[in-house]
Amino acid sequence: MKINKLLVLALLTSIFITSCSEDSDDNPVVPKGDYENGLIVSHEGNFGQGNASVSFVSDDFLTVENNVFSNVNGAPLGDTAQSITFSDDLAYIVLNVSNKIEVVNRYTFESVATINSGLVNPRYMTISNGKGYVTNWGDGGDSTDDFVAVIDLATNTVSNTIHVGEGPEYILEKGYMLYVSHKGGWGVNNIISVIDTTDNNVGTLEVNDAPGAMAFDSNGNLVVLCSGANQYWLTPAVETLASITRISTNNSAILDVMEFASGEHPSIMTHDDDELFYILNGEVYELEDSSDALPTTAILDVSSTSAYGISVEDDTLYVANSNFTEESDLLIYDLDSASLMETIELSIGAAKIYFN
Amino acid sequence: MKNIYILLPFVIGFSTVAKAQVDAVQKLDEVVISDTKLLDYANGIKIEILSDSIINNNATSLTGLLAFNSNLYFKENGFGMVSSPSFRGTNASQTAVVWNGININSQLNGQTDFNTINTSNYSSIAIRSGGGSVQYGSGSIGGSIHLNNNLSFNEHFETALRTGFGSFNSKNLGFNTAFGTKLYSGNVAVTYVDSDNDYKYLGTDQINENGAFNNLNLNANLGFYVSNKDIIKLYHQSYFGNRNFSGTLVGPSRSKYEDENFRTMLEWSRTSGQFSSKVKAVHLHELFKYFENKDKANFSLGSVNTLLVNHNFNVRFSDKIQFKTILEYSNTKGKGDSFKEPVRNAFSTTALLNHKLSNVIRYGINLRQDFITGGERPFVFSVDAGFDLFEHYQIQINGSKNYRIPTFNDLYWQPGGNLDLVPESSYQIDLGQNFSYPHLNVKLNGYYINTKDMIQWVPNNTDIWSPVNIGEVASYGAEVEVKSHYSINKHQLHFSGHYSYTVSEDLETNKQLIYVPFHKGNLNVAYGYKRFSMFYQHLFNGEVSIIGNSLSSYDFGNIGVSYVFNQNKKVNYTIDFKLNNLYNTYYENVALRPMPNRNFQIQTTIKF
Numbered sequence: 001m002k003i004n005k006l007l008v009l010a011l012l013t014s015i016f017i018t019s020c021s022e023d024s025d026d027n028p029v030v031p032k033g034d035y036e037n038g039l040i041v042s043h044e045g046n047f048g049q050g051n052a053s054v055s056f057v058s059d060d061f062l063t064v065e066n067n068v069f070s071n072v073n074g075a076p077l078g079d080t081a082q083s084i085t086f087s088d089d090l091a092y093i094v095l096n097v098s099n100k101i102e103v104v105n106r107y108t109f110e111s112v113a114t115i116n117s118g119l120v121n122p123r124y125m126t127i128s129n130g131k132g133y134v135t136n137w138g139d140g141g142d143s144t145d146d147f148v149a150v151i152d153l154a155t156n157t158v159s160n161t162i163h164v165g166e167g168p169e170y171i172l173e174k175g176y177m178l179y180v181s182h183k184g185g186w187g188v189n190n191i192i193s194v195i196d197t198t199d200n201n202v203g204t205l206e207v208n209d210a211p212g213a214m215a216f217d218s219n220g221n222l223v224v225l226c227s228g229a230n231q232y233w234l235t236p237a238v239e240t241l242a243s244i245t246r247i248s249t250n251n252s253a254i255l256d257v258m259e260f261a262s263g264e265h266p267s268i269m270t271h272d273d274d275e276l277f278y279i280l281n282g283e284v285y286e287l288e289d290s291s292d293a294l295p296t297t298a299i300l301d302v303s304s305t306s307a308y309g310i311s312v313e314d315d316t317l318y319v320a321n322s323n324f325t326e327e328s329d330l331l332i333y334d335l336d337s338a339s340l341m342e343t344i345e346l347s348i349g350a351a352k353i354y355f356n
Numbered sequence: 357m358k359n360i361y362i363l364l365p366f367v368i369g370f371s372t373v374a375k376a377q378v379d380a381v382q383k384l385d386e387v388v389i390s391d392t393k394l395l396d397y398a399n400g401i402k403i404e405i406l407s408d409s410i411i412n413n414n415a416t417s418l419t420g421l422l423a424f425n426s427n428l429y430f431k432e433n434g435f436g437m438v439s440s441p442s443f444r445g446t447n448a449s450q451t452a453v454v455w456n457g458i459n460i461n462s463q464l465n466g467q468t469d470f471n472t473i474n475t476s477n478y479s480s481i482a483i484r485s486g487g488g489s490v491q492y493g494s495g496s497i498g499g500s501i502h503l504n505n506n507l508s509f510n511e512h513f514e515t516a517l518r519t520g521f522g523s524f525n526s527k528n529l530g531f532n533t534a535f536g537t538k539l540y541s542g543n544v545a546v547t548y549v550d551s552d553n554d555y556k557y558l559g560t561d562q563i564n565e566n567g568a569f570n571n572l573n574l575n576a577n578l579g580f581y582v583s584n585k586d587i588i589k590l591y592h593q594s595y596f597g598n599r600n601f602s603g604t605l606v607g608p609s610r611s612k613y614e615d616e617n618f619r620t621m622l623e624w625s626r627t628s629g630q631f632s633s634k635v636k637a638v639h640l641h642e643l644f645k646y647f648e649n650k651d652k653a654n655f656s657l658g659s660v661n662t663l664l665v666n667h668n669f670n671v672r673f674s675d676k677i678q679f680k681t682i683l684e685y686s687n688t689k690g691k692g693d694s695f696k697e698p699v700r701n702a703f704s705t706t707a708l709l710n711h712k713l714s715n716v717i718r719y720g721i722n723l724r725q726d727f728i729t730g731g732e733r734p735f736v737f738s739v740d741a742g743f744d745l746f747e748h749y750q751i752q753i754n755g756s757k758n759y760r761i762p763t764f765n766d767l768y769w770q771p772g773g774n775l776d777l778v779p780e781s782s783y784q785i786d787l788g789q790n791f792s793y794p795h796l797n798v799k800l801n802g803y804y805i806n807t808k809d810m811i812q813w814v815p816n817n818t819d820i821w822s823p824v825n826i827g828e829v830a831s832y833g834a835e836v837e838v839k840s841h842y843s844i845n846k847h848q849l850h851f852s853g854h855y856s857y858t859v860s861e862d863l864e865t866n867k868q869l870i871y872v873p874f875h876k877g878n879l880n881v882a883y884g885y886k887r888f889s890m891f892y893q894h895l896f897n898g899e900v901s902i903i904g905n906s907l908s909s910y911d912f913g914n915i916g917v918s919y920v921f922n923q924n925k926k927v928n929y930t931i932d933f934k935l936n937n938l939y940n941t942y943y944e945n946v947a948l949r950p951m952p953n954r955n956f957q958i959q960t961t962i963k964f
Contacts (some may be wrong), residue, residue: 046903050606050948076948079607097607139649141656230818233771265818306815324815325903348904 032089033107035068039318039330040106040356042081042093045349046324052081052095054109055346056356057330066347069093069102072109077102084354085125085132087153094122094134101125101134103156106356118149118158121185127153128173128197135168136161137185143167148180148195162200164193170214172222173197174249179222181211188229188238192222194252205252208243208259215271217289221255222247223276225269228260242266244276244287244294258287258294272312279307284317286335300338305331311353316341320350388507388541388579390591390623391457392670393491393680394482397708399718400740400754402485402788402801404837411475413882413891413916416528416547418453418473418481422501424878424893424914426483427835427856430470431871434602434949436553436569439470443498444485444803445831445860445872447810450497450760450780452488455619456505456591458638459493463660463688463700466495466763472595472615474573476518476530477545479506485835486786486803489736489758490706490722497758497782497807498831505591507541507579508534516963520932523955526551542578555952557605558942564950566609566650569599585628591621600650604948612650616643630672638664658692660764675712682706688764695768702728718742726759730767734759734779752788757781762823766811772822780825782807799837806830829869833858846886853879871946873898873909887920902947910943930961 038058045051054077055066069077079097086092091106100116121137132151139145143166150160167185171178176197182189192205208226217223228242242260247253260266260280269278276287282303285295300317308322315336321329328350332342395403406425414421419439422428428451432439440448449466452459453473461468475481481503488496518530532545550570554563572595579589595617603609618641625634643659664686672678688700706724713719719741726734738756745751762777784805791798810827833856840851855877860869868874875898882891895912916934933956940954 048604048607049903050604051904052606076606079604095606099608139652139654141648141654142652231771232818233773267819327904 033105033109035065035109035356036107038063038356040068040084040091040354041320041330041346041350042084042352042354043328043347043349044080044082044351047080048097050076050079050098051348052077052079052098053347053349054081054084054093055350057344057346061332061342061344064344064346068109069104069111073104073111075111081351082122083124083352085127086354086356087127092125092132094125096121096123101151113156115151115156115158118161120145122149123169124171125151126171126173126178128178129176131159131197133162133171133173133178133195133197135164135171135180137167140186143185143187146185148178148193150200160200162195162202164195164202165189165191165204168193169212172214172216174216174220174222177249179214179247179249181214181224183210183212183227188231190226192224192247203252205247205254207245207247207254208257209240210242211245212267213269215269215276216249217246217271217276218274219289220249221289222249223271225266225278227265227267230265239263244269244278256292258292260294268307268310270310270312275312277310277312277317279310282307284310299335300333302331302333305329308350309352311355313355318353320346320353322350324349388509388587388589389456389479389504390589390621391454391502391504393668393708394457394484394502394504396678397491397680397710397720397722398484398740399710399720399742400752400786400788401488402752402786402799402835404483404485404799406481406483408479411478411481413918414475414893416474416476416530416549417471418475418501419470421475421481422470422483424880424895425852425854427485427837427854427876428483428499429856429858429873429876429897431946432471432949432951433946434564434567435555435952436471436551436567437599437602437949440467441470441498442858442860442872444805444856445829445833445858445869446498446805446807447869449495449763450782450807452492452494452496452500454492454500454502455593456503456621457636458619458621458640458664458666459495459500460617460619460640461495462642462763463662463690464642464644464658464692464695464764466760466766468501469615472571472597472617473503474547474549474571476547477505477532477573477575477593478503480504485801486754487738487756487758487782487784487805489734490708490724490738490756493704493726494759494761494779497760497780497784497805505543505575505577507543507577507589508536509538509541509579509581510536511538512536514963516961518959518961520957520959522934522957524552524555524952526553526957528959538581540578540580542576544577545573545575547573553602553952555955557950558940558953560605560950562605564602564952566600566611567602569597571595571597571599586624586626589621589623589625591619591623593617593619602949605950606948610649610651612647614645614647614655617641632670632672634666634668636664636666636668638662638666640664656693658690658694660688660690662686662688677709677711679710680706680708682708690764690768694770695764695773696770698764698768700729700764702726716744718744728761730775732761732779734761734781748791748793750790750792752790753786755783755785757783760811762811766823771820772813772816774823777811777823778809778825780807780809780811795840795842797837797839799835801835801837802833803835804830804832828863829860830863831858831860831872833860848882848884848889850882850884851880853877868901870902871900873900875909887923888918890917891915897943897945905947907944907947910941911939912941912943913938927962927964930963932959932961933957934959 043053078095082096093102103113123135125134134149148162152159169183170181178195180193194203209229210227213225229240231238244258246256266280274289283298284300305321309320317333319331330344428441443451453468485499513535515533520528530547534543553567574594601611621638640662645655647655666684668682670680704726740754743751760780786803788801809825816822836855842849860872877896880893899909918932921929
């Protein structure tokens with residue numbers, strides 16, 4: 001059994017660790033409050049330090065506000081903001097270490113509810129046919145207690161759980177199906193769970209090791225970034241190939257497996273229109289949905305940053321240049337000219353970028 | 357004689373309450389401590405000794421004792437949880453804890469958890485400020501804390517039984533007995549502490565949900581004169597701890613932590629004329645089990661066993677010059693889920709010289725060379741001097757180079773461990789002035805510490821946190837220590853206070869390190885009249901910066917009264933009542949981990 005690694009170390013000494021994460025989804029914009037027409041950035045903060053936050057950057061970059069949640073609600077957000085999911089007028093902020101989800105109005109950030117029972121190491125959420133679905137690792141050291149929590153959105157409570165394999169991470173919905181990538185939590189897993197929400201039956205697909213970020217491409221296929229295993233500290237070292245894998249959402253058939261070279265382990269990916277963007281060794285690559293081969297040349301060099309999260313909209317690339325001891329930056333690049341347009345200073349531990 | 361000299365600080369001006377004074381004077385003759393170099397080779401070193409009477413009047417955790425009686429600053433992950441100090445602005449693994457002369461900092465994280473040491477099992481606790489790597493090895497950078505068990509070779513037999521209870525369903529039991537003749541001596545102490553520790557978080561509707569803990573400490577020490585020149589001594593300590601780990605205001609916890617320590621030392625000392633030699637064989641064992649979920653059987657494990665052999669040889673050339681050599685070999689083996697089975701061998705050779713040049717000037721020169729598995733060979737040195745310039749005025753000065761070797765976690769943790777680490781190295785100077793009058797002692801110290809190659813964990817190019825030698829930190833500051841004692845008729849009044857101003861700067865960012873307050877102060881006032889005594893103690897902790905934010909300063913006070921029944925009879929009883937956090941202050945010394953609200957403790961002691 002995989003047992004707690006860095007967490008123990010963090011608890012026993014004075015060092016801090018952070019959860020890992022990748023990219024985000026885009027969402028439609030509906031102007032209705034102070035935080036409309038701009039970017040919402042989730043800040044993980046430091047693992048165990050309770051300094052997670054959310055910041056806002058207006059579309060014209062002129063208005064920047066850190067700690068939006070606590071400014072509005074007068075209370076700290078919580079510990080390790082893993083992800084945010086938007087639905088209608090609401091935003092669901094998933095707080096990994098706090099084992100809770102803060103439900104707020106996405107435009108005013110006023111608190112609506114807190115879901116703080118029935119979640120254990122929650123990671124990502126999606127909403128399908130009026131219900132919320134949240135991936136949960138359970139105890140990190142236990143590979144058999146992982147689940148997807150079903151949320152009753154009327155009462156904001158966990159109404160059911162669906163048992164799944166180890167380390168469920170990203171979750172997307174299409175029709176009545178849910179797709180869950182199993183990066184593996186503290187270990188490495190290599191499956192995608194496919195859940196039929198009409199009966200909660202779980203099927204699995206094998207992919208390359210450590211599947212994480214997912215998106216639907218312009219052809220309606222599911223695209224998964226598998227980082228590959230890279231456990232160089234084991235004896236013998238374990239390394240497997242990373243891939244970008246396309247899966248049909250009609251019949252769950254694997255359509256394309258585009259493998260990276262040995263030693264390459266990308267972990268950050270986003271999708272916009274008909275292009276996929278990922279970061280490999282400090283460079284941004286662009287993969288057309290129509291292409292079945294990985295690009296060989298990068299479109300942008302971001303190797304001087306600590307890119308921790310990216311999003312793309314309208315040929316503009318947003319990069320969370322994250323720092324976990326000091327201020328982070330939001331870097332905004334024009335992809336046409338491959339040039340940096342803006343640098344916006346944000347508070348500590350910036351992670352994911354959402355369009356509001 | 358020498359032993360009296362050693363014990364002098366115990367009786368002059370340091371005792372808080374009258375009740376222990378008579379005992380202390382009666383115990384004076386033929387008291388033996390294991391770590392003689394602590395005072396014999398320390399002309400220019402600031403050392404503060406806390407006697408048993410101070411120990412008895414304070415919290416039984418080393419954290420509680422030192423927070424109110426030294427310049428050390430502590431951060432605790434909630435009451436009773438993992439506690440680590442910052443001594444002179446240094447970090448948690450740069451303070452050595454020394455048990456009867458042996459450095460007992462964990463081989464895994466380089467720290468001692470100050471909430472695992474029960475102070476009531478020790479005869480005295482000394483605080484040695486400044487670098488001490490020559491004498492005490494790795495991690496003695498900010499200073500060192502010395503836990504001493506003394507053996508008294510005289511006719512005595514004393515036993516005490518303590519029972520106490522308090523808020524949050526806290527219970528404690530203590531038993532200690534000391535016995536001896538001119539030929540043998542022994543003492544045994546057992547303490548057990550248990551608490552639900554479910555205090556309210558002031559100003560919220562939350563309580564400290566997952567904070568229950570208990571621990572057992574056992575100390576047993578024996579000594580025999582096998583001839584009039586040879587003493588065989590055996591020292592032992594066991595600790596068993598079982599704690600739930602408290603969560604934070606925004607992050608619940610359901611984890612549990614079990615740890616144990618066994619420390620055993622067999623010592624043979626021989627004194628013959630001007631020569632004395634000591635051979636020590638020591639076994640140290642540490643083990644932890646961390647349960648992420650206390651309701652499940654899964655845990656992660658780490659343990660380390662150290663075998664250590666030490667020989668020291670002392671020559672007293674005259675009343676004025678003495679010289680000591682120390683040879684030490686240690687073999688350390690670890691085993692754990694996250695670091696496999698590392699082994700470290702270390703050999704060190706040390707030379708200490710102490711010279712009283714005149715009635716005014718005393719100095720010492722000290723050298724140490726280590727040879728450690730992996731090829732590291734730290735060489736350290738120190739020089740110190742004391743100048744007794746006037747009757748009531750003394751100057752102490754010392755300079756030293758010190759080190760801290762990477763821990764097993766730093767080297768072998770999977771993932772992240774880095775075998776390329778080199779030891780942290782630190783240079784420092786310390787200047788002290790002591791004013792001593794019959795009723796008043798004042799110490800003023802200023803120091804500067806520069807530490808290079810600090811080991812810090814940062815994300816590497818594969819986003820895995822890994823330790824590297826990157827930091828350089830300058831710590832400097834000023835300390836004041838004041839002690840005063842008056843007795844008029846049967847009234848006894850004691851006062852002690854400490855204040856420190858500490859700057860500890862990352863030389864790259866020029867920012868104060870997190871969790872180092874610029875200001876920290878404490879004071880203790882104790883009053884005794886016949887069988888009655890009472891005390892008040894106060895702590896001021898200045899604001900500290902934390903990552904991206906700061907924690908507010910706080911003031912905190914405790915008050916206590918004590919009464920002895922049947923004093924001067926064969927059997928006597930003492931009843932103590934303490935009110936902790938008198939002002940019901942809300943405070944955190946680690947972010948989002950509130951400390952207890954106002955709470956009480958009652959304790960009864962039977963001595964016979």
